[in-house]
Amino acid sequence: MSNPSKTTEVQTFEPRIVAFLCKWCSSAGSDLAGVSRIQYSANATPITIPCSGSVSPMYILSAFNKGADGVLISGCHPGDCHYMEGNYLARRKLYLVKELLQFIGLESERFRMSWVSAAEGVKFAEVVDEFVEDLRVLGPQNRLKAER
Amino acid sequence: MPAPDDWTPRSDAYFASPLAQGTPGKQCGLAATGDYQPSLRSPWLAAAATVDVKKVARELAKDDGVVFSEDYVYMCSDPGQTAVIDAIKDNDLNGMVISCCSPTLHEKTFRDASELGDLNAFQCEIANIREQCAWVHSDMEVATEKALKITRASVRRVQHNQALEPIGVPVTRRALVVGGGIAGIQAALDMTDAGLDVILVEKQATIGGNMLKLSETFPTLDCSQCILSPKMVSVSKNAKITLMTESEVESISGFVGNFKVKIKKKAEFVDPELCKLCDDCTPVCPVAVPNEYDVGLTNRRAIYIPFAQAIPASFTLDEEACLGLDPVVCGKCEEVCDVGAIDYDKKPTVTEEEVGAIIVATGFDLYGMEHMGEFGGGRYPDVLDGLQFERLCSASGATEGHIMRPSDHKVPKEIVFIQCSGSRDPENHCAYCSKICCMYTAKHATLYKHHVPDGQAYIFYIDIRSGGKGYEEFVQRSMENDGVIYLRGRVSRVYEKDGKLKVMGVDTLAGRNVEIDADMVVLAQAMEPSKGTAEIAKILKIGRDKDGFLAEAHPKLKPVESVTAGIYLAGAAQGPKDIPETVSQAGAAASKVIALLSKDQLAHSPTVAKVRDPYCTGCEMCVDACPYDAIALVDGKASVNEILCEGCGSCVGVCVRAAIDVKNVTQLQIHEMISAIMA
Secondary structure, eight states: OOOOOOSHHHOOOOOOOOEEEEETTHOOOOHHHHHOOOOOOOOOEEEESSGGGGHHHHHHHHHHHTTEEEEEEEOOOOOOTTTHHHHHHHHHHHHHHHHHHTTOOOOGEOOOOOOTTTTTTOOOOOHHHHHOOOOOOOHOSSSOOOOO | OOOOOOOOOOEEEEEEEEEEGGOOSSSSTOOOOOOOOGGGOOOOHHHHHOSSSSHHHHHHTSTTTTEEEETTTEEEHHHHHHHHHHHHHHHSSSSSEESOOOOOHHHHHHHHHHTTTOOOOOEEEEEEOOIIIITTTHHHHHHHHHHHHHHHHHHHHHHTTOOOEEEEEOOOEEEEEEEEEEEHHHHHHHHHHHEEEEEEEOOOSSGGGGGOOOOOTTTTTTTHHHHHHHHHHHHHHOOEEEOOOOEEEEEEEEEEEEEEEEEEOOOBBTTTTTTOOOOOOOHHHHOOOEEEGTTTEEESSSEEEEEOOOOSOOEEEOOOSTTOTTTTTOHHHHHOOTTTOTTTTOOOOOOOOOSEEEEEOOEEEOOOGGGOGTTTTTTTTTTTHHHHHHHHTTTSTTTTOOOOOOOOOOOOOOOEEEEEEESSSSSSSSOOOSSSHHHHHHHHHHHHHHHHHEEEEEEESOOOOOSTTTHHHHHHHHHTTTTEEEEESSSEEEEETTEEEEEEEEEEEEEEEEEEESSSSEEEOEEEEOTTTHHHHHHHOOOOOSSSOOOBBBTTSSSSSSSTTTEEEEESSSSSOOHHHHHHHHHHHHHHHHHHHHEEEEEOSOOEEEEEEOOOOOOHHHHHHTTTOOEEEEEEEEEOOOOTTTOOHHHHHOTTTOOOOOOOHHHHHHHHHHHHOOO
16 A cells, blocks of 8 residues: 555555456465465455456446546466357457547556466456556546545 | 446455554464454564454444454454354344455465355455555555455455355266376276276377386385286276376366366277287388487387387387388288288277366476587497486396497496586576485496496486485485495586596585496486476466466375366376376376265356346357357357356357346446556
């Protein structure tokens, strides 16, 4: 987390991230980060899903609609999917989502995919920290946020 | 945006949180006595605790639908589980969230407890506030806030959870063993003892693996073949074992209890039923290639039998070495074969077998000598690896058990053994300890002294790791009775000079350089996973560790299970190990399979896909996306075969009308979870 004594806007803005983690690789990788006591930003709240291939584009739009500043989807490395090819499906589909976000005027960097295996606790922490830093620069997401 | 739901939302949920999660560094350290003030217990704990569990419980109690919320220390303990069961009964709960450690640890524990409280197991969910929160964040306020979000999301989810019953799936009571070394042989025999049918697949022409190449075994100096051959014969005589040599697993489908495996067998040019082992064919074969069973110390013909004791007991034809299998070119062996066992027109076959469980025992290879340039590996004929030295000592080897130099057939009077050759060297070679080299080097030195009583053996070592029953005594005997000189230090270089191998080393205990004019050098090469391990791991979808060995599901509690249900590991494919350990692991893997296949039916997870008929237009996107062929169109609507469905949700991700869901991870539930997190 950022140090409260720093006062610039970039440093004080705390992005809110919804992180979809596949059960077999990335969620297990985040568990390993925990077991290894690797400290990282608390901005990303995880939702464990069976497979990155099960992510409907609607989940991503729903998260932005509800005010998320960033959406992370993390699955098994290509070729290592527990369900054989779910992450390939995810990769093809979510590439299009990125294009779509750009088309409707949302910075496509707000949506990120990563491949984190069950053995990559360090990488999981790095992925989250990097995403948080990049979102701090982008600032709050208002484009798709519904007025509530 | 949320898809309409088929089920009535639930009204209440039970929330509870053990304080175990709040103490990074020392989990539960001081909390074992049932302290209800986790974050205030002691200055040490207060500093370390990062989730205020009491606050989480307090806040959750205010939420809609939550009728009971409490924190508890060691919820997974017996009294903790009793408290959970009591809470379900007292409050007549129809949904429950346990906010604790990762579901991989205790989801089953609490789902079992739910059932005891008459709450369906699938109406209990775990919110992971330890690994994904308390242990990775140091700011208590922030971490508590995140723990609240995670828990609230789970509560919103569980409010829509259906009560489900596991789906019963019939079991195929057969097992497949991949690899016919001592691990695979032992596992196969153990399983047939329990009445199971076993298919044993071996890549080579004979079973026996590396153990078949050994001369004697430590620490008892039993003849390796004398203890292995009877087991090999048992395999060949066992009616319950289908032995497939020169065969490899090509592909696999299905799941625990019901795998379908395609096995490719090389063309069987010599019919093992007809071959009567007369050996008339080898003298006429004009081809000579290095004999892999003598680790290249001798040559063999294109038609050959790997060992006199080979199982199956038959000659075999090496397709690559043979002169093109064209009778016009050669065809000599067919001419001399009286019984007509040889047929050049045979083709490879692919068979599909159904099995309920698989044991992978693909063994090891020695780390290549070509990597050991500094020791003259692969360059000087008298620099050997451990397995080549075994063949020199073995009565069935090239020299019929006489130790002599491959270069000039002289008996070596001074011999140097170098341990950790390729092991424990993360910069240049393998980082890990190969575990068996200390012992087999002591054995080699002892055997050498028995063969060459007037010779001198030197061993360079880093440490002596002789853990095991009778192992340390064996090493001591080699020093005291056989006068083996142990030099603690590494060798920098081996080079040839005046017909000798000059070994430049250091003795760190004496603090001096050592130069030995040796006649022979034996490198205790590291063990590495056998060639093809990466491929079989990929085919079977089981993981490998950083060194390429097959990964067990849990390093302590699931040492023979792979991460894929129904696939087990045995032997050196999982990590370097000696014969007794390999045999124990093979027995353990076999007993796991026996237990698994002792049931008439296996429980298949009921969290499978379900089509919401009114919304399905029969576009078949899900049919194409399903990796298990579990979806088909019935009357113009998608229909899920629940036995085949693994609940991956690939169909959910592609359905443009949100007309398909995975039970208890529905799209409505995901949207609800997002709402809870973003609230």
